[in-house]
Amino acid sequence: MAKNRSKSNFILQFRLRTELWQERIINKRMEAGRQIYNGLANIMLKRYNEMISTRNYRNLTNKLTGNKANDKSVWKNIEALRLQNGFSEYNFHNEVIPMKKHFEKHIDINTAQKIASNLWKSFDKMFHSNGKKIHFKKYGEMNSLEGKTKSVGIIFRRDKEIISWKKLQIPVIIDHNNFYEMECLNSEIAYCRIKRKIMKGKYHYYLQIVFKGEKPAKRRKSDGSFVHNVGAGDVGIDIGTSTIAYVSENEVHICELANRVQSIDCERALIQRKMDRSRRITNPDNFNPDGTPIKGRHKWTRSRNYEKLKIKLEELYRKQSAVRKLQHEILANHILSLGNRFYVEKMNFSGLQRRSKKTEMNEKTGKYKRKKRFGKSIGNRAPSMLLSILKRKLGYFGIELTEINTIKARASQFNHIDNTYKKKKLSQRWNIINGQKVQRDMYSAFLIMNINSDLETFNQEKCNIRFEKFLKLHNDEVRRLTGKKNLSSIAI
DSSP: OOOOOTTOEEEEEEEBOOOHHHHHHHHHHHHHHHHHHHHHHHHHHHHHHHHHTSHHHHHHHHTOOSOHHHHHHHHHHHHHHHHHTTOSHHHHHHHHHHHHGGGTTTOOHHHHHHHHHHHHHHHHHHHTTSOOOOOOOOTTOOOEEEOSSSSSSSEEETTTTEEEETTEEEEBOOOTTOHHHHHHHTSOEEEEEEEEEEETTEEEEEEEEEEESOOOOOBOTTTOOBSOOOOOSEEEEEEOSSEEEEEOSSOEEEEETTTTOOOOHHHHHHHHHHHHHHHHHHOGGGBOTTSOBOSSOOOOOOOHHHHHHHHHHHHHHHHHHHHHHHHHHHHHHHHHTTOSEEEEEOOOHHHHHSOOSOOOBOTTTOOBOOOOOSHHHHHHHOHHHHHHHHHHHHHTTTOOEEEEOTTTOOTTTEETTTTEEOOOOTTOOEEEETTEEEEHHHHHHHHHHTBOTTSSSBOHHHHHHHHHHHHHHHHHHHHHHTTSOOOTTTOO
């Protein structure tokens, strides 16, 4: 399914060859950007709180019924009121101009306005219920700054292979033997971004060039051939909080998501306890006799040992994130090679992360059930990240990852033999299909692969034709997993 992506952009990252004095300048500019961001956020939050406390705004929001057609005129009035109070990207740009004057040496007007644009996006998300809160940035949290266009602010000069920004010129490390990078550099530049990343307690500096158009497929350095290619046929994907099952016409597979990501709970807790002890020793006046922190704002002193522990903790998170992303990238490449039509259930992982609102009691023990759900497993496995990576990679070839209607097409309950739905408990991991024992997740992926074009019903004819081959591949996969240490949800 081709998709019109004419307005899409893609990013290519290069390492900067920085000297110590250049790094200091970049760090000062990052801090200046942070202060501009926080200053503007403070002004607009005060204005926002004043606006929502007015009778006019409250009356308008009370008129909302939840019906899109009926609420259309109300939303128009709400948007008009927001504009009157200065809530538009244009007004955000104007508000940042006087702030920028205090940081004339560090930040140009285009970069300052881009900071304002990014903050406006956060407010816009909050207005439309996609964001909950506007957060201020702490010291050291502003790690990227970007321009508005390719010709002002942060500029990449192709001829000299340098980044130019307010009299600062830094060489960019480019591999001329990399076919992929050289092909990307032929694309039109939208704007540039300077980014810093901390590794083992030291900042590393990068240039991110945002190009217009489609990202070219990756090529091998040796001969320029494509690294990854899409296959042919239908592919069904059943993704959970910890596992993924995918089925094509020639492969059936189920596996643990990001199985190389180690649990860091114990190590993290140990480091955090050490940090807490250090903070208490160096700041005894900020704590009550019973050990609780004194309320209010206080000056906090950080010891060298505290800073070392903080770096150790950040490095722990960084390694875990890098391993998880690498595994997802490899898995996405493999799934990509299985077909050219991809189907997956629409999942709400953020909802599964939240604690249960219901208070339930265990009938056997008489104790209250835990309200925890899948927050930890989703945080460690990041299933949503895998789907995002797969969508991105498919986009290179003009293919969409199609989401089926899970309300009507309930793959976990359907039986293609008798064309009926039957509810099952989550603990029930095996189905009996035509007298054959079939693993639940793999069978769901098989059904998803055979979805009709309406994305609401399963194609029984396709299921019947393909089932025998699926069953053989399914049994091969069960034999492969038998005797291995698998997750309990796989049930093999």
